[in-house]
Structure formats: C-alpha cells, structure tokens
Amino acid sequence: MSIRSVLVQLLLVIAFVGNALAISATGSRLLVVLDPSLKDEDYSLFFSDLDSRGLDLTIKAANDPSLGLFEYGERIYDHLILTLPPTQKALGPNLLAKPLLDFSAAGGNIVVVLNANEHALASVREFANQLDVFLPFRDTKLVDHFSYDKEASPLLHDALVLSPNSLLAPEIVSPTADDASKLLYYPGGSAFSLGNNQLLVPVLAAPETAYIYDPAEEATKSETPFATGSQAFLVASLQTRKNTRVTFVASNLLFTNDAFTKPDSFNRAFAAQLSAWTFAEKSVLRLESVTHRLVNSSELNPSIYRVKNEIEYEVELSRFTDGKWAPFYASDVQLEFTMLDPYYRLTLIPSSSSPSAQTYTTSFIAPDQHGMFSFVLNYKRPGLSFVEDKRVVTLRHFGHNEFARSFEIPNAWPYATSIFVVVAAWLLFVALWMFSANSESPSVKKTQ
C-alpha cells in the first residue's frame, strides 16, 4: 500500500471530518452573487475557506437570468453573499429589497458586501434602510489622515489599517491573544451609518479620526460629511426576531486574497469568523426542552395549578459550536412568572448537564392570586440567537374542600363549642318547660 493511497485516504478522512464538523446549524446551501466586474480568483482563498468549512457554494454572476432565491415559494438557498454590480439592471429583478427581506424572514442569512468602487444600488440601499442601515448614496471614500496605510495610499489616505482590538462584538468576531498583534487591513471603500434599530450589532467602526469623503463635495466645500469617526461603520450585523442574520460589509476589498495574504493580516480570520457567525455556524442557541410541574409530582406540564402550589420549572439550553450541539452555560438566564406584570423574576440555576445540553431549574411557591399566568423565558444577548418561550398556565383558587377544617383552626373552637352549648341549652329549656307544672315558672325562665 503506497504512500499516495494513504495520503488520499487521509485527505478523504480529513475532508469528511471537516464536512461533518463545521456545517451550519440551519443548512449549507450558499449562494454567492458575484458582480461581473469582480473576478472570483481574487477571492479564491475566501471561497475555499467557506468550502472547506463544508458549505456548498453556488457562485453565480449578478446578471445570471437563472438567479433566484425562491422556487415554488420555497427557499432554495440557506445563505447568500451579495456583492453589488454597478447598475440596477445588472442585478436583475430577483434581488430587489422585498425578495431579500422575504429571504431573511424565511430563514435565510445574508452577507451584503458593498463594492468599494461603486455606489450602493437603490434597491440594496432600500433593503438596508428597512434594517435602519444607511448606505452612502454616492461614490464616497472613507478617509483617515492619521492612521492610514502608508504604502497603500500615501496620498488619498483612504486605505486604513485597524487593530483587531477595535472590534465591537466579541460574540461575532473574537480575536485571540496572538491575533491582537495582527492588523486588519481596510484597503479602501466607503462606510455606512446606523440607525437606532435595537437589533443591530455594530462589528467594526471607523477610527475616531476618519470621515467619509465625497469627491463631489470638493466643489461645494461642504463641512458636513455623511458620517464621521466612530459614527461611520465598516461592518455591522443584524439578527432578526426569527434568528436569521444579516451582515453588511462596507468594502469587498476586505476579503480579497491580497488582503488575506498581507503580512500578519487578520483579515482571513476576520472573514472566516464573520461569515461563520452570519451563516449560523456559531453563537446559535437552542431551547431543547421546557418542563414545569408540581414539586415531587410526575405529571409534566399540567395546564392548571392551584394558588400556593410549589411549582418547579426546568429548561434545557444548548449552543451550536464546531458543528455540534453542546451545553450552553450562563449565569444570567431568568424566568418570569407573569400575569400582566411579573409576580416572580427568578434567576435559573444551572443544575445537571448532558453532553448536548445544560439544564436550568428553579422552583417557587405560586402567588396567592388566581388567574392565567405564564412562564416567560426571554434570553436575548447581542450576537447570540434569541431564546424566547412563553407557556400559559391557569392558577385556580382553593376548592371548597381544600381549606383547613374548622376543628384544625384554634380560633374556630369557641364558635364550634357555642353551637353545641346552644343546642344543649335549648334541649334543657324544652325539658324544663314541658315538665315544670306550675304556671309562673315559664315567665321566670323567660325573664332570666
């Protein structure tokens, strides 16, 4: 048996393992819409990384007539990388704002890569506006006269070099210790600004001293750039309420091979982590199970409890990492027991954990208030997928036979005895009345 065959087997195994390992939690079909003006060999490293992670790429030109996200109303891709052609016409009708929104709402993940040399198309800008991301509307450049790339753009100062430490979202891109010394190259392009949408997570902001420079403004000498300093963003992500993810990248040059291959460049790792997050390969949480029951009772999830019952609540959370579901551990998972307003807000205590999931439990005495209460689990952290769960149960009042009996209550004893005393007294009185012969005795009895 030759070395080659061994090598081949080894490669196969590696490939297989690689495939088996790092696949997305939601699916692996990835569509890359490539602007014809871009040559995909410039991005071969980026694509091969994606491919090696087990995503099966379909690369199509933006003007490909067969381009489409849905077929018979079904999503035919799980993820989308969209790079932008110069003209609206070149993009075709299937990638307008609405299809993109529908794709995202239907569970697809999107990376929008703006073209460094072209201004963003109206349709994409509209799509971005819907997510409160505001793209520049001209051919603008992000310029920084202080921390620019000396050899790349000595004059225009539009190629920046950033430190990985300036990354804003650790859940999305987290540089390791030795990455800290590396550099994140931004070889040119514009930036965008963000609105107040609470679902947005900024990933990479421009340096304080940067601003967006509009060549057209040379004439007008406008003092008010589109965005300045840390208000201009290079990379931002958004996670929808359906846990699908959208990422905007201000420049395609971040992902080029030469950006990857520059001396101690962090771009490659950056691109890998960013795409991995967007394509739901990491930071994905899943609610495995929710159970509530009476303490020491076997019946699970009954629909009705009684006030002052002791209730036990239990959830299993797991997190998708390296292609498999692992326990998710956190100390800040909370349960709310609410009827209009929370009656309880309890921190769930991590108890047991299985290889695939972490169990959290808590138990409490139901409030002395009947009504329809709900167990609300609402765990939302930036970068992590949202975990929401609401179970409505009925809290009924005491039944007629569930109160303490009178003889168990000391306060009731006087009344109980008085009843019998009255009865006895009445019998006695009747007896006296009947067996007393003389006539005045009754009046005497009465007047006593």
Add this chain to the structure above:
Amino acid sequence: MRTIQFCVLLLAALFACVVSAAPERDSTYMDKLLKSSSINPGLIRLTDKNFGDVISAPRDYAVVVLLTAESPSMGCQLCRQFAPDYHLVAQSWSKEHPKSGDGLYFAVLDFVDGQRTFQSLGLKTAPNVWLYGPTVGENAGPAAPIVYEIHGVVDMPGSVARFIESHVPGVGITIYKPRDYSKIGQAVTGLVAIGLFIRYLYPILKPFFESRTLWAGISLVAILMFTSGHMFNNIRHTPYVAGNKEGGVSYVAPGFQQQYGFETQVVAVLYAFLAFGAISLSIKTPRIKDSTRQLLSVLTWATIIWCLFSALMFVFRMKNPGYPLSLPPMTK
C-alpha cells in the same frame, strides 16, 4: 461714633425700602392677599389692580383664577351654577392649609371688578378657570395659564380638583362637603314638632290616620303616578311640552322610549278615570237601590270606560304607529 451708627441705620433703612419697593412675587405676598380676603374662606377676590401682580412671572406658587361674571345683571346662569362648586374646592384646600396656601391659591376675578383684564385677555365668555403654574422652584412650568374646560362634567368640584392635581405636581385635594348643620337642626326640630303635634292632636287626627279611604287614595295616587312614567320624567328631566319643526307645540313625544311631561299627565288622568270607572262598576253601582239610577250609572260608566280606553289606545298609537288594535270612536 453715633453718627456712623446713624448712617448705618439709615443705609439699612434705605436698603430695606428699596427691597420692599420691588414687587415680590412669592407666596408670602399671596398669603397677605389671602388673609385680607374677607369673602369665602380660601378664596382671593382679585381686581384689575392686583390681577397683574398675582399672575406675573416669576412666581413660586400656583394660582387658579376663576374669571366669571356672577352679578345678576350679566345674566350668566352657568357662572352662578359653577361658583359654589369652585368655592367648595377652595374651601376644602384652605381647610387642609389654614394659615397659608402652601403654594396653591384660589382666586376669583368677577367681571364687575375686572373689565379691563377681561378685555386685555380678550375674553368673550364666562366662566373660565385658568391655572397659572409656578415658574420657579422645582416643578416649575411655563408662565402661560392652562385652561380648564367646563363642559358637561358631573361632579364639578371633583373634576376641578383632579384638573389641578394633574397639572400642579405634589398637590392632593380632598373635597370636604360642608355638612349643613342648619338643615340637620331643621330636620330634628321638624321631627320633634311633628311628634308633639301628633301627640296632642291625636284624638283629632286619629280618624284621618285610620281612615281607610285616605290610605287607599294615597296608594292609588302613588301607583298611578309611577305607572304613568313619572319616574322617567323625574330622572330624565323631560320637558313638559316641546316645540316641533313648524314652530308649533307638540304634546306627545315621538318614539316609544320618549315622553313629555304633558302626555304622562294625560295618561295618568286616563288611567285614573278608567280605574275609577271599574271601581264604581264593581262597588258603587251594585249598591244603588233605585234600579233606574243604577242602570243609568252603569250606562254612564260603561260609556266613559269605553271612550277613555279608546282614547288611551289612540294616544298609544301616536307613540307606536305600527300598533294594530283600536276601539271606536277614536279609531284613527
């Protein structure tokens, strides 16, 4: 030595004069006014002279001003209706804050004392309740007044109080309905008087108390009153009659759920006569000894009942045109 002291005193005095000359807009000034106000407690009666001083900013107090025209010559009905309610609120506030207003003052400016103010404010209508909030101190607000809308609110004092509470933070007004002792006294004395009256005149009154006819009369009247819709008039304050489109007077309200005072009276009278007819047919006439007179009375009562019942149905058909039944003569 002395002279210096003197000079100092003089200076001090001068200074004091200067200071006091400057008009002060803090609550002490208002308290002075409050003390001087002789009319109803807790209410400052304003005139053109001091109105400007009271409302001029900056002020550290809130003042509610009732701009009204209560003098009968003005003939403002609503003003006179509203006045007691407003006085009640002011009184309730002053009951809790006897000495000073504690930052909230109630003032009234009548048209007779404040014509110029009315003109300067460009007021055409009365009454108006304007609230000038404090402009300095915590919970300071704009100098411009907030206007209280006097539209059809029930429980006027309560709503005024709520209005003030909602706009002047940290103010809670509880309305004290003044207990009218004179009424109670009257009631007691009246009861005593009646008691004595009965006690001493009982021999004379006895037959009246025991007269069955009297009681029967009373209960019949009560029943007739209620069954002819008297309570409806009482609750809804229905008009006695109403004018109709062509300027005439309509005595019968259109519609099944409506009625006028007049028609209820008509109906009551109809009921009364019908009932009395039935009574006399069943009780009086069979006790008449003379056969012809008996026959006559039977005939008369029968005709009366007949006609009135037909009339009753006629009136009812006016209310309810779809009603099919009728009796001659008044069939249409």
Add this chain to the structure above:
Amino acid sequence: MQLPTSLPPAAANALPLLRTLTLFTIAGAAIASRLFSVVRFESIIHEFDPWFNFRATKYLVANDFYSFLDWFDDRTWYPLGRVTGGTLYPGLMVTSALIFHGLKALTLPVDIRNICVMLAPVFSGLTAYATYLFTREMKDHSAGLLAAAFIGIAPGYISRSVAGSYDNEAIAITLLMFTFYLWIKALKLGSAFWGALTALFYFYMVAAWGGYVFITNIIPLHALVLVIMGRYSSRLYVAYSSWYALGTLASMQIPFVGFLPIRSSEHMGALGVFGLLQLVGFAVYVRARVPSKQFKVLVVGSVGALVVLGVAGIVGLTVSGVIAPWTGRFYSLWDTGYAKIHIPIIASVSEHQPTAWPSFFFDTFMLIWLFPAGVYVVFQELRDEHLFVIIYGILASYFAGVMVRLMLTLTPIVCVCGAVALSNILDIYTNLEKPVEEEEEKKEEKEEASPLKKATTSLIEDEASILSLGSMSKKPLIGVYSNWARGIVLGMFTLYLYMFVQHCTWVTSNAYSSPSVVLASQMADGSQHIIDDFREAYYWLRKNTAEDAKVMSWWDYGYQIGGMADRTTLVDNNTWNNTHIATVGKAMSSREEVSYPILRKHDVDYILVIFGGLLGYSGDDINKFLWMVRIAEGIWPEEVKERDFFTARGEYRVDAEATPTMKNSLMYKMSYYRFADVFGRQPAIDRVRNQRIPSPMQDASAAPIELSSVEEAFTSENWIVRIYKVKELDPFGREHAAATAFESGKKKSGARGRTAPVGGHAKGRARVLRV
C-alpha cells in the same frame, strides 16, 4: 267563588275538575305563546346572558356538581379568569341539569340545549299555577283562574321567558310567586310548616336570581306594617320567625351570597324586623301574664328602648363599615342619579334605563288600569294578606318606573290585582238573581243624600277604619237589577279580554320573539330573509383560530364568543371588573401606537368588532363607542377624553367632519376599513348614522383608512361582524407603520439620499445618531 245557590250538586262536584282543566289549558296557552321564536327560527339560545348560562349548564352536565361549584373559568376575563362557581346563581343550571338527568333516568335522552331552550316556557306554566294559588288566597278561585290566565300571556312576563331566553328570570318569577303564596299561606295559618316551605322556596329563589332581595325586603315590610297597624298575632310571629331563621341560614349556603344576609344593608331590614317581632312577642306575652299597670309600662318602655338600641346598632355598624353599604345596583334604585355618575357600566346597560309610560301599557294591556281598581277593591276588606298585595303593588310600580327590567316584578301583581278587580265585576254582573226593591230603604237613602255629610261620615265615624276588618262602604251589596246592565258590562269586558289576547299575541310575536343572535328582515316580496352573521363569524372563529386564541371584543359579545366560538375572551357581560373593561375601552378608542402595546400585554390574537353601517344594524359598536370612551375616561381621564370624540359643534360624527381622535381610534379604523371600496364610485353611506364616509375614489383628498398593527382576518356576509388579527412584532425591528408603508410600496423616508441635498441630509442623520 259566589255560586248561584241553584247549582245542582253534580255541577258543584264537577267544578274542581273544571278548574284543573282550565289551569292545564292556561299552562298550555302560556307555553304555546312562547314558541314563536322556535317556530320562526329554530331551537336556539337567545341574546347574551343566556349563552353563559347555557355554557355553565353544559359544564355542569359534563362534570359533577362539586367541580361546578369549584369551577375556575380560564376562558373569560383573560388573564384574570373568573371564579365562576363562586360568582353565579346556580339555581338555573342545577334545575336544567336535574331535568336532564331525570329524563335520562327515564330513558328519555333529551339534548341539553333543548332543555335549556324550553325551560322558560315550561316554568311559565308553573308560574300561572302559582299565581292562581296566590290570587285564590286573596279572593277566590275565579279570580285565581283569571290571574293565571293573565300572567300566562302577559307580555311583561313573556319578554323574559320566551323559548330560548334561558335566563335566571325564567325560573325566578315562578319561585317568586310560589314564595309569596307560601308566605301568605303561612301567615294565614300561622304554621311553622308553611313557614318552612316558604323558607325552602326562598332558598331556591336565592339560588336562582339576585332579585331575591326583593322578597327579603318585602316580606319584612309586610310584617312591619302589620305590627304598626297593631295586627300583630302569634300567626305572624310563627310564620315570620320560621321563614326568616330557616330562609337566612339556607340562603347563606349559596357561595355567591355567603355572609351577605348578615353583612349587607339590603338584608338588614329583615334582621331588624325579626328582632322587633321577638321584642313585640315578648312584650305581648308579658303583658298578658303580668297584672300590674306600672310593670306593663316598664316592659313596653324597655321594649321600645331595645328597638331604638337595635336600630342605632345597625346604623352604627353600617357607618363603621362592618355592614356593607348598599351595592351600586341596589342603591341606584333609590338615588336614581347615582349610577350615571359613579357606575357608568350600570348606566350603560339599556335595561337599566327608566321606563317610559308606553312600555307599561305595552307590557300589560288593560290590566294597567285595572290594577289600581284591584288595589281599591282589595282595600275594601283589608285582610292581612291584602296589605301584602298593596305594598307589593306600590313598591313594584316604583321599581318598574325606575328600571325597565323590573317591569318583570311588576307584571305578576298587576295581573293579580287586575284579576281581582275584573272577577269582582264578573261576580256581580254574572249573578243572575234579581234583587227586590224595598220601600223604606228609599227614604233613608234620600235623607243621607247631602254629599258633605256623606264625606264626613265616611271619614270620621266610618267604622271601617284601616285597623278594622270588614267592608269600607257600609251600604249593603244589593246586586244588579236590569239584564241590560249585565249585558253591557259583560259584553264590554269580554271584548276587552278578547283584545287583551290579541294584544299579547301581537306584542309577543313582534317585539319579544327575536333571538338577537339571528336577525330577520323582510325582503321586497315580503318573504323573510335571515341574517346570520353572528353565528357565521363565531363559527369561523371556532374553526379557523387556535384553540387558545384570545379574542378581544366589547363586553356585550363576551358570552356569545365564549358560548358559540369557544374562545378565550378578555371581558364579558358579567361586568365585575371595571378596570379591565376600561382597558379594552382604551385599546378601542386610542391610536394604534397606543393600543398595540395593550394588545400585546394581554396576548390578544384577534379583535372582533360589530359594524352595522352596511346593513343598517343600529346596535353596533360605533353606537356603543361613547360608552367605551366614557368607561375608559373614568380610569384614564388624561389619556382618553370624551370631548375629543365630538366635533367643535358637539356632534358625534363619523364622516369627513369627524374629529382626528375619532378617525385615528382603532375602533373607527376597524369599523370602516375598506368600507368605501364596497361602494366604488358611489358615495359610501353609513346606513346607521346616515353619514358619508370619506372615500378616496370620491375625492382624492380623503386618505384611505390604513391599519398597520392589525390585519383583517374575516368579515361576515353583511359586514356585521369584522374580525382582525393582531400582527406579531416585525422581524426586522421596524415600526408596524413603517413596515406596512414599505409593503404598500412607499420607501422608508424615500427621499433619503436620492433628492435631498447632501449637507442637509447629513445633518439630519448625524443629529439622529447623536441622540
């Protein structure tokens, strides 16, 4: 009944049989006349409250009695729920459940729905019998039969007891009359046995209807009047004591009543009279035994003092709050302005309005004027039981005057008195024996002709004082001489009776026989057209929404949604929580941006509105809208203002002149959403309010009504019921308004970056970001 002496014994023996037959016929007539709605439409439960009773009955039939008693209803008042078992009067449901099980035991399985539908008519038959017994105690058999016939078909009672109106009143009136009959019987015989029976039926009444308070107060009042008139007797003592002691203890067994009989002012009268009777009884007893005059005085004085003390004690307890003051509904009977100010919910209910005179005549045809005559006749020989009739008559007519729904309690006594008066006339004019005229009577009659003297005699030395028994007019009853008189009177009243039947039939068929769930309308060719929108919509809900969907509607429709659609509701006709109702009112009367958080907070999935504008159905939500606003304003006077819904001229409009608040309110939008589209280029006319709804096709200025946070889910055939679905939060974190704007093709702030000059735009952007 005064029989002609010439009646042969055979006929006399036949009389009881005849009476029984008559009674059965009357019962038959009573039942038959209540079946209009079943014949016209179908065997269906009527309007609102019956649907709850029906639902509760089904629950009771499905489960056992104790689980019914502990029933916590989690399908209503979401999310508060309702302790139904403890807050209803179980009498009605238990009755029909018993009938159901009884029939099943007899191997006659009858659908519970049919039992519920037919319960009221059957009990009306019993009512006729009870009234017969009651009136017989007042006068005699013939009066009793007349009264039975009257109550059997009197519209005032039919209004609440047609087939399908499965409500507490259906059986309550029967129990009322039985209780009164038994009370009179107990009072006459002075027997504890009958007293106990009274208590038993009183208990049944308490279990059946909140109106039992009427009995609780009228019987003590009767007793009190008797005592004041010096007609105290051991019979009264025994009857009252046995009734009160047993009845009160029994009534406290009803969970909903609980300790009210000793804790609330409505019941204090009965307690006070009970105490008074004990004292008076004691005083009488002692007075009988003890000779010495002074001691008598002492006893009487001390008794009087005790009475005063007792009254003072009750008053003191009430003031100190140990005894609950009168409940709003009861109090509003006395202080008629009270409800309008303090309890708008009570004031908003149409059947709590005062009664205009036509409805008196409408509900009791000629009886309304025979009623006073009957009272007068009863005054003639003033026996103890007659006093009861008089008190009942006066009180009931007062209550009926104040509240329309209390016509129900008035009708029986009207029938009784009318029957007494009429039977009195009939007795006299059917008595065929001719009186003979004596001579000496004539002159005596002449000399006492002067009217004034007559008056004085009748007043002053009239031996028929209120205290004494015996006839008021001292002249002897002679009788009728001429057959003409007989003929005329009898003929006239026979005609009236005939018209009475006509009237009742007409009223019943026209006014009281429509089950307000199904509407009927006349087509052009006179044929009947059934409008079934309500059931259409409710069944749509039942079939097309999740089992646990929460439906928000105005409270009128809560019971129907619960009963027919079987979905959870926020509020319903059992208006126990003003705040919750006000919340719904606020959600309906506010802008979408304000309403949506409220809807989310209450987990509302669907909103149901009633809209009559297309068909001209006047009982729709826009007409009830002001009540929603008022009730909401009662809780949030700052946020909801009734004034804002009226135009500057104080009109309540829905057309172009409508105020912005009105136009932006959720209720308005949901009612008129896409209403104009139906009319195309024709003007969109609201047929209820006869106003033109602004339609964009008509004039470009009118913007079409847009809903962003809710979407139309269902609209019934005639648009009477419209159901809207509440949207989820937008997945992309947009405002609903923005999302819908995008869907409808509008760009979000579309000008951004296109046309706006760079500088200006950048300014705006930067500013937004800095805040």
